[in-house]
Amino acid sequence: MTGRGVSDSDMPDFARSSSPPAPGFHDETCSALLAGTALPADAPAPLQHVANVMAALRAGSAADELAGQARALAEFRRRVGGSRGPHRFRIRRPAVLSPIVTAVAVAVVCLGGFAIAGYARALPPSAQRLAHETIRAPSGGDGAPAARHPSTPAGSGSSRQTGSGRCAARSHPAKHSDARPSQTSGRGDKLAARPGPCAGAHPARGRNSASDHPDSEPEHGR
Amino acid sequence: VIGSGFADVLAAAQQGDDSAFTQLWQDANVALVRYLRVIAPDAAEDIASDTWVQVVRRLRRFRGDEAAWRAWLFTTARRRTIDQARRRSRRPETPIDDVPASDLPVSADSSDIALEHLSTRAALALLKQLPPVQAEVILLRVVAGLDTGTVARLVGRSPGAVRVAAHRGLRQLAQNVTKAGVTL
Numbered sequence: 001m002t003g004r005g006v007s008d009s010d011m012p013d014f015a016r017s018s019s020p021p022a023p024g025f026h027d028e029t030c031s032a033l034l035a036g037t038a039l040p041a042d043a044p045a046p047l048q049h050v051a052n053v054m055a056a057l058r059a060g061s062a063a064d065e066l067a068g069q070a071r072a073l074a075e076f077r078r079r080v081g082g083s084r085g086p087h088r089f090r091i092r093r094p095a096v097l098s099p100i101v102t103a104v105a106v107a108v109v110c111l112g113g114f115a116i117a118g119y120a121r122a123l124p125p126s127a128q129r130l131a132h133e134t135i136r137a138p139s140g141g142d143g144a145p146a147a148r149h150p151s152t153p154a155g156s157g158s159s160r161q162t163g164s165g166r167c168a169a170r171s172h173p174a175k176h177s178d179a180r181p182s183q184t185s186g187r188g189d190k191l192a193a194r195p196g197p198c199a200g201a202h203p204a205r206g207r208n209s210a211s212d213h214p215d216s217e218p219e220h221g222r
Numbered sequence: 223v224i225g226s227g228f229a230d231v232l233a234a235a236q237q238g239d240d241s242a243f244t245q246l247w248q249d250a251n252v253a254l255v256r257y258l259r260v261i262a263p264d265a266a267e268d269i270a271s272d273t274w275v276q277v278v279r280r281l282r283r284f285r286g287d288e289a290a291w292r293a294w295l296f297t298t299a300r301r302r303t304i305d306q307a308r309r310r311s312r313r314p315e316t317p318i319d320d321v322p323a324s325d326l327p328v329s330a331d332s333s334d335i336a337l338e339h340l341s342t343r344a345a346l347a348l349l350k351q352l353p354p355v356q357a358e359v360i361l362l363r364v365v366a367g368l369d370t371g372t373v374a375r376l377v378g379r380s381p382g383a384v385r386v387a388a389h390r391g392l393r394q395l396a397q398n399v400t401k402a403g404v405t406l
Contacts, residue, residue, distance in 0.1 A: 025392065057345050075274065079278050
């Protein structure tokens, strides 16, 4: 940088444009050209030429400039046209129903999986108990049936009944009412002495079940 | 330009009226094609068609006056042009010299083009000689009928820069016309 004492002749001269500016091109005339307003009659020739170009740009349509109307109209009819009445709902229905359909599908899949897992005894104990009570899936692990069926020996008969996938307590109601503490499978006396949770479900068979075969097949689901 | 009846025409088109949409299309497509013939001369008609397809898909959701409508239309066209240029840069096309003559499409003879519109083509050819920004700004102002602020938003520049580009373009256009001795 030079100091303040430099003369004007020493300052560089930056030419902004190599060509001379066109005469008459002020902001007002440029705005008039862009807006399409009429130029004064004494406007310079370059301005008149540009005005002619602008007028040509605004000229009416040619045939080749209207060539794509058929495709646009076809797309319009497909997307928008004929939308009065039921067609409009036909368009919108998927957007409204899709969450509902999805939710129903998810619920069906979840319930189906729950049922399958319940019958395969692959659920956690609490969930298995819920499956057992709601959809008659097999009850849970080895200890739970023994507690519910205190009269059932802990041997092979018990395992057959619980392993059959059915509620042994309902098929042998008398065993609940006539349960003896000595036949429990290791549970406490209080628990074993209590009637089973299903004891009241078969009142007619409550007394004469001592001779029931402990290995008889369960009846649920037949 | 449709003018004061634009709102009714737009509402009818949004309800599915064919004649209303045709009016919108005929009013705007000429300007759209002319704009595209300068900024995308190789694919102007294709981009115009794609632009209308895009506009039709969202026509129901459009809200605004005629200026907003035209701004939306030309913004869509400009974006489609940019997308087209990107696609072409990724997938270079085969030069037409390498294509057998038997595979070339047959087009209408040039004599089918109306002679009275030759001046419009000459004007567009003159605009193509300008720097792209100047040509685009002039087209959006003159052909599309957009104001300076709308053009500035559309091209992503300040209103002052748009004004300067337009004025420089007009001056350059005057010089080109004078040099070439073009009479429209």
